Amino acid sequence: MVGKSPYEVLGLKREAGPEEIRKAYRKLAKEFHPDLNPGKPEAEARFKAVSAAYTLLSDPEKRARFDRGEIDESGAERPHAAYRGFAEGAEGAKYHPEGAIDLGDLEDLFAAFGAGARPHPGGRGFRARGADRRFSLAVDFVEAAVGARRRLQLSPQESLEVAIPAGIESGQVLRLKGKGGPGLGGGEPGDALIEVEVRPHPLFRRVGNDIHIDLPVSLPEAVLGARVSVPTVGGAVTMTIPKGSDTGTRLRLRGKGVKGGDQYVSLTVVLGKSEDPDLAKFVEEWGKSHPFDPRRGTFPR
Amino acid sequence: MIDFAGLLLRLEGLDAAELRLWIERRWLLPERAEKAYLFREVDVARAELIYEMRREFALDEEALDLVLSLLDQLYGLRRALKRLSDALETQPAEVRQAIAEALSSALPPAP
Known part of the structure; x- marks a missing residue:
């Protein structure tokens, strides 16, 4: 509508008198009033343009200024806070309760419109179980191993405490009965289905x-x-490294795994500072009297 | 929230007797606080609507009673429909699909 003169918006000639302006406005305003055209944004836009045009032309002083080119067609626009915006929000309920129509009972709804779904004698009305709702939940490796309770935000208003059983694995789905969408016509509610994703751990593998x-x-x-000291999912424990261990030596901590499983500890011998003159001197002497080829027999010659 | 005098200021040219009539007729339902009226945004927007109907459309009291009652029924129905469609939104895809098909096959032929 921007750029259209108020005369064009109201379908008037420049010399139209006040009564003509008023008549044209009333006709168009009735046609496009947003409260009489709910759900039609184009009608609201037209109505705003019509109101703005009328506000300008119905005021002789503003109209004269517009005619003289002192203000443009939007110069007098006043935003119209349509009642509709409130009427359809939560606060509108006070003026128009849903009244006779009880959506909690679909039979009432159908009855209100005189349509089918009337219960047959002895028959049951329409019932439906509520929809399942799906969520995903990421849990830490250790939480998944030993079990935990986690609060899951279902929506900004709604959260739920979820018990994560010890030993759960990625891709497993927890079903919380009755925590899904509401049922219809007395049907039972759906379930909340929570797919668990276990985050990897920098030290532990399962x-x-x-x-x-x-x-x-x-x-x-x-x-x-x-x-x-060795970390386990249940906390650090002390473990004995037997004398003469080597890289690749695997030790077992019985019962320190998941749900009675074990923890296996693979040793890696680390020299640390690689150029140590004392060590080099010792190993040189020691190597002479202890010839050893760790690759012997491991590669074809 | 604004009070009685505040609403009069918002609606240029409206006199106090007229606004009192709207409250008496229950076209407006402000909250009562002690002896004062309190108007929420929804009340202010509704007052603007009533003002337009009275001034621009020159509706008399009986006609406006009827118009507001029809509007209130319309909005009540739209709110109920919105709840119904929100509820449908949470249904499994196949249920929504079946409803969409039923709705389009129930459409009356175009004029």
Whole structure:
């Protein structure tokens, strides 16, 4: 509508008198009033243009200024806060309750419109189970291993406490009965279906109910044995590294896995600072009297 | 929220007796606080609508009674429809599909 002169909007000639302006406005305003045309945004746009045009032309002073080119066609526009915007929101209910139509009971709805779905004698009315609602929930590796309670936000108004059973794996679906959409006509509500995704852990890997972990040990710890602290899903425990361990040595912590499974600890011997003159000197002497080829027999010659 | 005097200021040219009539006729349902009236945004927008109907469309009291009652029924129905369509929105895809088909086959032939 921008750029159309108020005379064009109201379908008038420039010399139209006040009574003509008023008549033209009333005719168009009735036609396009947003409260008489709910759900038609184009009618609201027309109505705004018509109102703006009328506001301008019905005021002799403004009309004169427009005719003289002092103000443009939007110069006098006053925003119209259509009642419709409120009427269809929550606050509108006070002026027009849904009244005779009870949507909680579809039979009433159909009856209100005189249509079918009338219950047959002895028959049941229309009932339907509510829809299932699907959610996804990411849980930490350790929470999934030992179990946890997590609060899941279903919507801004609604949250739910979810019990995550110990040992759950990615892709498993938890079903919370009755937490889905409401049923119709007395039907039972649907369920909430929660697909769980277990986040990977930087240290732990899971194989069935066993947990695997790589543990770095120093040369003295490997050669001489030691007691070291090892993380498990239940917290850190102390473990004995037997004397003479090597890279690849696998130790088992019984019962420290998931639901009674075990934790396997694979050792990796780490030299640390690679150029140590003392160590180099010792190994040079030691190597002379202890010839050893770890590749012997492992590669075809 | 604004009070009686505030609403009079918002509606240029409206006199107090007329506004009182609207409240008496229950066209407007402001809240009562002590001896004052309080108008929410919805009441103000409705007052503007009533004002337009009275001034621009020159509707008398009986006619406006009828128009407001029809409008209120219309909006009540639209609110009910909105709830129904929200409820349909939560149904499984196949249920919505079946309803959409039933609705389009129930359409009357175009004039």
